[in-house]
């Protein structure tokens with residue numbers, strides 16, 4: 352700890368002559384191998400780590416480590432833009448537009464600027480079609496979606512037609528979508544992976560959910576009956592674990608059209 356900030360100085364801890372801390376953060380996990388005694392060999396490019404228990408929290412990328420999650424957690428990329436304005440005449444409330452499957456949403460910031468997300472319409476044509484859904488390669492930037500958001504406020508709101516908005520930031524990332532929309536949270540022992548725990552598949556809603564899911568999972572890992580409760584649909588069940596319907600197929604069935 353450094354004073355007076357009381358913040359953890361990781362680099363100092365690492366380089367301290369008497370400290371022996373091996374950090375494994377930001378290491379790509381190559382594979383997980385279950386040993387005879389039901390412990391795990393975690394393989395990374397910097398070497399192997401022997402662990403009694405492992406937690407898989409890799410969300411959209413889970414199927415790369417656990418192949419049976421192919422079809423259970425599908426990578427779907429999200430895009431959000433920030434529309435800056437100097438005008439104080441902007442939207443008064445947050446909005447959600449559904450047209451009919453794709454959802455666009457707007458969050459109004461205190462300074463009048465807008466954060467706009469969604470853009471599903473732009474996922475229907477190439478190259479977004481191939482790159483944004485069922486594809487975990489996050490080196491791709493969806494230029495078409497950025498453009499879709501750039502004029503969003505002027506295009507869609509009469510009251511904002513003449514207001515100047517500047518799309519100053521656009522960001523994208525890989526989300527993990529499940530067919531039923533709920534994450535997989537729990538102990539994988541009963542599903543052939545002893546001492547492995549999972550918390551993944553947040554379907555674009557991780558921010559309000561991850562805290563209680565992590566608390567619940569930590570109690571499970573300690574071998575306790577969890578005092579923290581999570582909604583039953585988030586838990587593992589044989590029904591959910593045998594789910595074979597990839598997100599896209601099921602969306603297609605329900606809505607008659609997939610977003611790609």
Ligand SMILES: Cc1cc2nc3c(=O)[nH]c(=O)nc-3n(C[C@H](O)[C@H](O)[C@H](O)COP(=O)(O)OP(=O)(O)OC[C@H]3O[C@@H](n4cnc5c(N)ncnc54)[C@H](O)[C@@H]3O)c2cc1C
Nearest residue numbers: 378379380409410412429430431524553555556557558559
């Ligand atoms: C543009 C955008 C807007 C969003 N807006 C919202 C919002 O408004 N509200 C909301 O609730 N959620 C939102 N989300 C979703 C939210 O970001 C996710 O729900 C949340 O990040 C999930 O957290 P996570 O820790 O489960 O997964 P992630 O944040 O995806 O973290 C998974 C981590 O696992 C790592 N990883 C994967 N594979 C390996 C491997 N083999 N080895 C080592 N590391 C690995 C990845 O590098 C990553 O750091 C948004 C997402 C995007 C992209």
